Amino acid sequence: MKLMEEKILQEGQVLSADILKVGSFLNQNIDIKLLAQMADEIARLFADCDVTKILTIEASGIAIAAAAGMRMGADVLFAKKHRTSNVDGAVYSTTVHSFTHGEDYNVVVSKDYLKSTDRVLLVDDFLANGKALTGLMDLVNQAGAELVGVAIAIEKCFTGAGDKFRAQGVRLESLARIESMTEGNIVFRA
């Protein structure tokens, strides 16, 4: 998606070999024109999937999921992060390791809101090592729901995680795909 690549080149900051800061347009401040285009593009890419539920993880995936949901007419559900295993009620739960914070956390959704009849599109802002995505897929599996696809705003292709999911047959689409990044030099996959 051209506008996303332009924003990354203009405003993205490569803080380290692994970290791209996009707080000015995606992660804390959200450029609303970009968000609207992202929603249009996600709706176009998965138009044939009969999506009934868009599942994301708090917090930075929520705006993208909500915007896509508005375009697609599908309800949005966000999994919650907990530091401890004390989660109340009937929930699907999985453990995700965060490299950023160096700790494990639980990710949960209520069983009431994710059903075996759901056709689920996963949405997130970044795909790096794929741990969060694997966790969300686990929740979908636990619910017996069908995973119809994954929409990612920015994929760090150099980790290989995205291609691994694709090789497993996951329909994974990313709006910007970064092949390599160093300060002042971000290369997108063609």
Added chain:
Amino acid sequence: MKLMEEKILQEGQVLSADILKVGSFLNQNIDIKLLAQMADEIARLFADCDVTKILTIEASGIAIAAAAGMRMGADVLFAKKHRTSNVDGAVYSTTVHSFTHGEDYNVVVSKDYLKSTDRVLLVDDFLANGKALTGLMDLVNQAGAELVGVAIAIEKCFTGAGDKFRAQGVRLESLARIESMTEGNIVFRA
């Protein structure tokens, strides 16, 4: 807003004198038709305010803010919660006490994303005691930005917090206003 009141009556669960669970349509699962109507209504209510920035707080305010931003063409910014005071970079920061969790937390936004020229609409899912809202107003003040209004999905009128803000001259609009609530009996303000 009629649809919001209907959803609260049909699906809301009064868990205690203070707590209304709306996870099935607003707080974890998001009913997309409701969200679209909420966005339309917020855009209508504040159409004359030249809003340049919609500020909310993670996580459950983000979807509402994103939807309203899409309708109003205004960027969305979400304040982050931190348990500790270790926040990096140049940020505006304030402390909010959570009654739900019984602890203080810091709320921060980057100085880069909230400017003195901004005309800010605050958005949140609930207004109960008003602590989170007071924190967000503090951030707006610190930035020297102008607070043009506050849009709340569900106001618990019985706390008096909303009316206190109104008496102070804040333009505060709520999409559903609960005058009183007990299990099986929710009364809206006319």
